[in-house]
Amino acid sequence: MPFVVSLILITFISFGLIKFQIRAEFFDIFGLTVFGFFLSSGIWMLATKKETPDWVAILIIIIGLLGLFVDGYLVIRVFSSI
Numbered sequence: 001m002p003f004v005v006s007l008i009l010i011t012f013i014s015f016g017l018i019k020f021q022i023r024a025e026f027f028d029i030f031g032l033t034v035f036g037f038f039l040s041s042g043i044w045m046l047a048t049k050k051e052t053p054d055w056v057a058i059l060i061i062i063i064g065l066l067g068l069f070v071d072g073y074l075v076i077r078v079f080s081s082i
Helices: 002-019 025-048 054-080
Strands: none
Touching: 025 054
8 A cells, every 4th residue: 555655646746847847845845744654654553563573663763753853954944044
């Protein structure tokens, strides 16, 4: 399922770049949502004790947290100067 969602998102982004000429700020905001999804997926993996190993869930949580911090900082810095 995540693979299908990723393909759909890549298709929408590619179409948006070609058709609507999306600016770079879109990717900062989009990154916030993607890393939020990583964070929530990792927490869900740890909470439900599905077949994924705990180290995978912890790695996804770390990636989600670091991505949220970096993209959040960029979004706040860029949009607060407008």
